[in-house]
Amino acid sequence: MGMKYLFIYCNLAFFSCSIYGQVNQPLRLEVELDREDLDYTVMSMKEKGIVLFRELKYRQDIKKKVWEVVKLDTVLQNTLSKKYYLDVKAELIGYEYRSNHFYFLFRMGPYFTNDLKIIKINMDTGDQIRYDIKQIVPMSLTEFTIIGDAALLGGYVNYRPALIHYSFKTEKIKVLPGIYRNQSELVELNIDEATNTFSVILTERTRDRLSTISIKRFNAVGELILNTKLEPQHNTSILYGRVTSYSANHQFIVGTFAHRRSNYSRGIYIAHLDPNSEEQPKITYFNFGELKNFFNYMKAKRAKRVKDRAERRKIEGKKMRFNYRFMVHDIIKENGNFLMIGEAYYPKYNNANFNYSYGFTRSFDGYKYTHAVIIAFDADGKLVYDNSFEINDVLTFQLKQMVNVSVQDHKVILLYTYENVIRSKIIQGDEVLEGKAFNEIALAFENDIIRTNNTKMGGLKKWYGDYFFAYGVQKIKNLTPGGIEMNRKVFYVNKIVYAHDPDNAKTSAETR
Numbered sequence: 001m002g003m004k005y006l007f008i009y010c011n012l013a014f015f016s017c018s019i020y021g022q023v024n025q026p027l028r029l030e031v032e033l034d035r036e037d038l039d040y041t042v043m044s045m046k047e048k049g050i051v052l053f054r055e056l057k058y059r060q061d062i063k064k065k066v067w068e069v070v071k072l073d074t075v076l077q078n079t080l081s082k083k084y085y086l087d088v089k090a091e092l093i094g095y096e097y098r099s100n101h102f103y104f105l106f107r108m109g110p111y112f113t114n115d116l117k118i119i120k121i122n123m124d125t126g127d128q129i130r131y132d133i134k135q136i137v138p139m140s141l142t143e144f145t146i147i148g149d150a151a152l153l154g155g156y157v158n159y160r161p162a163l164i165h166y167s168f169k170t171e172k173i174k175v176l177p178g179i180y181r182n183q184s185e186l187v188e189l190n191i192d193e194a195t196n197t198f199s200v201i202l203t204e205r206t207r208d209r210l211s212t213i214s215i216k217r218f219n220a221v222g223e224l225i226l227n228t229k230l231e232p233q234h235n236t237s238i239l240y241g242r243v244t245s246y247s248a249n250h251q252f253i254v255g256t257f258a259h260r261r262s263n264y265s266r267g268i269y270i271a272h273l274d275p276n277s278e279e280q281p282k283i284t285y286f287n288f289g290e291l292k293n294f295f296n297y298m299k300a301k302r303a304k305r306v307k308d309r310a311e312r313r314k315i316e317g318k319k320m321r322f323n324y325r326f327m328v329h330d331i332i333k334e335n336g337n338f339l340m341i342g343e344a345y346y347p348k349y350n351n352a353n354f355n356y357s358y359g360f361t362r363s364f365d366g367y368k369y370t371h372a373v374i375i376a377f378d379a380d381g382k383l384v385y386d387n388s389f390e391i392n393d394v395l396t397f398q399l400k401q402m403v404n405v406s407v408q409d410h411k412v413i414l415l416y417t418y419e420n421v422i423r424s425k426i427i428q429g430d431e432v433l434e435g436k437a438f439n440e441i442a443l444a445f446e447n448d449i450i451r452t453n454n455t456k457m458g459g460l461k462k463w464y465g466d467y468f469f470a471y472g473v474q475k476i477k478n479l480t481p482g483g484i485e486m487n488r489k490v491f492y493v494n495k496i497v498y499a500h501d502p503d504n505a506k507t508s509a510e511t512r
Contacts, residue, residue: 023415023422025442027495029076032488033473039458040070040491042471043097046464049073050493051102051123053095056083065090069102071123074464076493082126084119094144098191100124103151105144112138118151120168133166136173143189147198148220154186154200161186161202165222174222176200187213192245196220199243201253204229210261211237215253215273217246230271231280235260238269244331244338250274252381254340256326257285264323268340268373270381284381289313289320292430297371297390326373329401334412337384340375341405348395369394372403374412374427385430389414393423404462406498413498417441417460417470420450424498441470441494451475451487460496468496 040052052070071080094105104119116133143154153164165174187201217226241255251273256265267287289310310320349362369391376384426434458472
């Protein structure tokens with residue numbers, strides 16, 4: 001079943017409850033959903049628009065699975081809507097957008113041994129090309145992306161990582177070298193469109209059984225052009241890493257480190273990868289306690305106590321041992337510097353319950369986020385500034401990036417959504433220009449009301465330029481008589497841009 005209806009509103013600005021910040025939401029699209037309709041998955045195509053896709057309700061008469069793909073332009077107009085039919089055994093396991101083409105990856109059955117199918121869709125015409133990939137060995141897939149005229153399929157074979165290069169031109173498979181190793185895991189698969197290369201980050205073990213990572217860079221046809229392994233300092237494990245784009249003969253990897261074999265992060269490291277040098281990459285470590293604004297998510301008095309204690313230990317020649325669960329996300333360029341965005345969280349459990357079979361047990365309530373951290377470093381890998389953004393209201397069962405970032409001039413705009421409210425903050429360097437502001441997701445009609453506890457929030461994503469979009473499912477009621485559906489369930493997309501007002505901005509501890 002396709003779209004039942006959609007409408008767009010324009011020129012609506014929903015203002016912050018704060019007097020010094022403003023979130024504009026000039027456009028909204030709604031698609032009415034039936035009770036059995038599945039939600040859309042959304043993906044940015046940057047200046048090309050947004051792609052929505054979902055599986056449609058199963059119909060016995062056609063005995064096929066039907067997938068709907070919709071293209072929205074930057075004013076949320078529907079410019080393409082097509083259906084694609086597959087065998088009922090097809091299971092979606094991946095998708096990607098690259099160079100005006102959208103890609104589906106299906107496994108043709110429920111088992112790792114089943115063959116794969118890729119559908120390549122031209123997002124101007126909707127025309128498709130299908131590729132059938134025979135499984136060489138059973139592989140549990142975790143990665144799928146596109147580079148040039150090839151697909152990269154990553155995952156595990158016999159609990160070891162493996163990476164396959166599939167050429168669309170020759171329709172041949174190549175197993176990439178140096179990936180299939182014992183006691184190793186795939187961490188990241190990063191595409192650098194500017195150089196038409198890709199980097200693979202893997203966890204490995206050092207001689208003394210500590211954790212570290214290796215970085216392997218390949219060209220578009222799967223030839224290895226760089227192989228580097230980080231050597232951490234004594235009694236230190238490197239847990240994770242993300243790479244920057246390759247430029248000016250250098251590349252950085254940024255991630256988290258821990259003490260010995262702990263899985264808890266103690267800080268951030270920055271390593272400089274120089275392809276022209278045979279020396280080990282230089283690694284610079286920053287303990288969380290050394291960062292100026294890392295603890296600003298706490299209440300002011302508590303943050304001051306923690307900072308003072310860290311400073312005293314520094315004077316004594318000791319280090320504070322902070323342990324966090326920490327995810328590293330994007331690394332973006334900002335006025336000649338690099339910005340790393342990461343988020344701290346912890347698993348939350350409810351109170352113990354007694355069960356006659358298992359005794360006292362605790363159930364998992366979800367992941368509780370505490371704050372996002374922004375660290376800027378220059379082309380020499382030196383720390384320029386750090387800042388943070390408190391996330392004191394999010395509890396979710398799925399770990400994902402919450403905070404999105406946009407750079408406007410020398411200002412950094414931080415946004416995330418939760419329970420139909422957009423949270424925002426603006427920083428410049430280590431200063432706060434505009435403290436945390438709250439803006440409700442703007443609705444289509446004046447008397448629209450979201451039905452309490454009946455909302456499924458999708459999230460917020462960076463789009464293009466200074467624009468973001470929020471999306472999700474809402475159940476809405478409207479008491480206005482005539483012309484408007486009184487009760488409706490909709491999938492929505494809201495276009496968002498943050499308008500900074502420097503005349504009313506505040507910079508003080510109270511705004512954090």
